[in-house]
Amino acid sequence: MADEHDDDPDSGSLRHVFSEMRAVDEDPPARGLAELMAAARAHAPTPLPWWQRIAHALRQPPALAVASIVILIGGALVISRPDATIEEVAPTTRSNVAPTAIPPRGPSTPPQDERRAKAAVTPKDMTPPPRPRATPSAAGESAGHLQAPSSENRVVPPSWLGANSNPEQESAPSQLGLQQLSEKAALAATRGDCEAAKALATRVAAQDPAYYRDHVASDAAVAKCLN
Amino acid sequence: MFNDTADEDLMVTYQKGEVRAFEVLLSRHRKPVFNFILRFVGDRETAEDLLQESFMRVIKGAEAYKRQAKFTTWLYTIARNLCVDQTRRRKHRKHASLDAPMDSSEESGTLMDVIPGNEMASDRKSVNKQLHEQMQIAIAALSEDQREVFLMREFLDMPFKQIADVVGVPENTVKSRMRYALEKLRLELDEYKDLAKVAP
Secondary structure (H helix, E strand, C coil): CCCCCCCCHHHHHHHHHHHHHHHCCCCCCCCCHHHHHHHHHHHCCCCCCHHHHHHHHHHCHHHHHHHHHHHHHHHHHHHHCHHHHHHHHHHHHHHHHHHHHCCCCCCCCCCHHHHHHHHHHCCHHHCCCCCCCCCHHHHHHHHHHHHCCCHHHHHCCCHHHHHHHCHHHHHHHHHHHHHHHHHHHHHHHHHCCHHHHHHHHHHHHHHCHHHHHHHHCCCHHHHHHHC | CCCCCCHHHHHHHHHCCCHHHHHHHHHHHHHHHHHHHHHHHCCHHHHHHHHHHHHHHHHHHHHHCCCCCCHHHHHHHHHHHHHHHHHHHHHHHCCCCCCCECCCCCCCCEHHHHCCCCCCCCCHHHHHHHHHHHHHHHHHHCCHHHHHHHHHHHCCCCCHHHHHHHHCCCHHHHHHHHHHHHHHHHHHCHHHHHHHHHCC
16 A cells, blocks of 8 residues: 555654654643634634525536526527527417408408508508509508518508609600501511501500601501501 | 535625625634644644634635636645745744743743653553654754645645645746655654554
């Protein structure tokens, strides 16, 4: 054993004396004992209340480690299932609005609920005339638009108001349409399809006689068909 | 209540405010610590003061005590450091001489007085007393390094590893110091060899 005496057998008699000396160890004086106990009482920390003991235990490294692991695992679970969270929210909004906003009615009569919803969203002076819904998808769009009565929705008018709300924006597409019609008429006349050329020219003339006179009637091919 | 409790657990219990735990520690270690200090410094009055100071330091340092540390290692490190400081202070003041008074009082004898003559003591009790006194002188004559190791090993039954922790040196150094201490004691007490053999 490493902890054995590193000496020779001659020291046996010495050890005998040591053990005898130990046997007659002196007792310390009683003086100072009371003083020590008083000091021990004075310095003894007062027992902590239960909540502080819990807080102290939580501050210990094992408790912190367990808390960290729980947070990490919880975070990993939440992050690994992002779709579940999104799906949880999305159906809620749809289910709240869609069934009431798109009742199964005919396209000619706008639903009462929808009108009420629009009234809630749109200011009174902007309330549009009831418009027929061409397709259920359009109705769905509109319903989706109505379902969130936010300030954004109140400021931006519905798309079907756009034609009346900004005449400047309207003139450009109309010019473009006339130009396209006149070009198509010219092409048809060049091909020799005078019927189509006439029909297109008539549409341009109906929309803008001045444009017809300057751009369509002046075209040689079209003029030949018209004549 | 705490009689079978380990020193370390008692210390932790005291840290929680249980004064009775400290009382048990005090009753367990007061006597061995006192005798260790007494043999180290060789003066009863100083030993009493150092004993008191050792336990005062235990009380004051209780908050910082960690359960992982062996209580006796901590306690004897405190006591040993106090003894070392004390002997160094005393060394600066005066050098001990064989014909200097052992105590501060005028009536106390000298070291020469307690070293017995060569004549054999008549009764066994007297022989033991002579031996013990001679041994005490021989221990006091050891170097400080050797003395502390010897006292912890022979009188406190400490393992070499623990002595190394208390003293703050490698275990092999402790063993080496112990060997030298025993060698020195054997030489010092050579003339009392027969007396030691006679002693029961």
